[in-house]
Amino acid sequence: MNKPVYFRDGDLKVIRQKIFNHDIMTCTHESVLGNHLYSGRVLGQTETEDIIQLHPNLKSQWNAITAHYARIGLSHSQNVIWDVSLKILADYPNYDVSVFYFGDSTNQASLEAAWFHQMDSDWCNVVEWMNSKNKFIQLAQELGVSVPKTLCFESKATIANFDQLPYPCYLKPAVSVDGAGISRCENQEQLCQSLKKIADDLPLQIQEEITASNFLNLQYCVTADGVKRLAATEQILDGFAHSGNRYPTKHQPWETVEAIAEWMAQRGMKDVFAFDVAVVEEGGQPRYLAIECNPRFNGASYPTGIANKLKLKSWSHETFITQYRSLDQLDLSSIEFNPQNDTGVVLVNWGSVLVGKIGVLLAGSIEQQNELRAILKQRL
Known part of the structure; x- marks a missing residue:
């Protein structure tokens, strides 16, 4: 081939x-x-x-x-x-x-x-480094990037002074995907209960809960010409787990994480990667806090890639549950994407239909997205 x-x-x-x-x-x-x-x-x-x-x-x-x-x-x-x-x-x-x-x-x-x-040892090493939430926090502090108050630990045995920890807080394994293993702890008692579920030798962090009005996903791509800003999207969350993204967003805080993006590219990062950034409203003005880095493609990358090819100006992407187990059973008549008006449904994560869920891009204005979502749910 x-x-x-x-x-x-x-x-x-x-x-x-x-x-x-x-x-x-x-x-x-x-x-x-x-x-x-x-x-x-x-x-x-x-x-x-x-x-x-x-x-x-x-x-x-x-x-x-x-x-x-x-x-x-x-x-x-x-x-x-x-x-x-x-x-x-x-x-x-x-x-x-x-x-x-x-x-x-x-x-x-x-x-x-x-x-x-x-x-490619350089690429591999920078991915492994940035995939650790603890090392991300360490690097952010070294580069002067704003992050929430975060305490990093090599294991749960090294945690002390529980009464002085920030509550409510999030207990996070240093390495986690899709929110797996993350627990919200209202107080010391809940934190201690959550720690019992964590392996003895697992690096972890305790991060203060912040009152965020929004969470952003800032995607970059390393090209032959250097680091390129790819897309800023708003996250759609189910609890603290990522369930979708919306584009565009009024928030464009690229300068918040640019120093880390350039650091990664200089050390051999390639292809697509992204940052999660919290938006905190203070006195009518937004403040941006970097939460973590995804040194890889992420859930937002796939609809972004398709949206860029189709030159879409407004879209959202969500995962839906369906009773069907084959794409042939889905009825997309009248709602399938129409390139003449840049509106409609595009299937993104199509293979998972075999287990009853699909990732779908909804193209159009917010009102059109809402209409498409309502029709699609009725048909699933």
């Missing part, structure tokens, strides 16, 4: 195709339903000549999703490998690699982790 490398007319800049493997099993929590099916959500970001690795269980949905993308005018890879093994990436040395997470956060001693280190 190797294809020739192309050149742009008039210069010698090589246009390299990519091979996409966005399986999330090296960076996920076992509680995520259907997590082995998430490799499909990057399809809308690919181009025709790219290669994409998909879980073989998604084969049954291929005709339906490609027909949907054809109707809405969204290009995508036509070269599918129905196997998400990372070993396959080595067979395509002329392709740039795009993965969900450059490393293995579930087991840093795994063969996959060793393979990533061998491929």
Whole structure:
């Protein structure tokens, strides 16, 4: 499947195709339903000549999703490998690699982790560093980036002076995905109960609860020309777990995290990464606090990639539960995305329909999004 490398007319800049493997099993929590099916959500970001690795269980949905993308005018890879093994990436040395997470956060001693280190040790090292909430806080403080009051610990045994800790607070494992293991503690008693569920050797942090009017996701991408601002979106939260994003937002606090983004790029970060930033209203003026870094693609990255290709100015992305187990059963008539008016439904995380949920981009004004959401829910 190797294809020739192309050149742009008039210069010698090589246009390299990519091979996409966005399986999330090296960076996920076992509680995520259907997590082995998430490799499909990057399809809308690919181009025709790219290669994409998909879980073989998604084969049954291929005709339906490609027909949907054809109707809405969204290009995508036509070269599918129905196997998400990372070993396959080595067979395509002329392709740039795009993965969900450059490393293995579930087991840093795994063969996959060793393979990533061998491929690009700088990229792998900066990802591992920034994936630790404790190291993020440490770096933010060194660079003068505003963060909430946060106490970092190597283990729960090192916590002292419980009566002097900030309450209410959040107890967070230093490494966590999708809010897994995070507990809100109203007082010392609740904190002690939550700590009993934490492993003895697990690094963790205790962070003050802040009264935020909003939480933002600031995405960057490292290009040949340096760090590029990709998109600022507002997070849609279910409790403290991320459940969706909305674009655009009036908040654009790029300067809050720019120093960390540049630090990462200088040390070898590549592709897409993002920051979570809290918006705190004080005296009618917003104050921005950096919460953590996602040194990888995240839930907002996939709708953002599709929205950028379709040149959308207003959209939201959410996950919906459905009674159906196949895309062929979904009725998108009259609400499917229409490129003539930039309004309608675009399927993003389509593979998870096999377990009864789908990630959907709703394009249009806030009012149009609300209407689309109401109709879609009735049909699911």
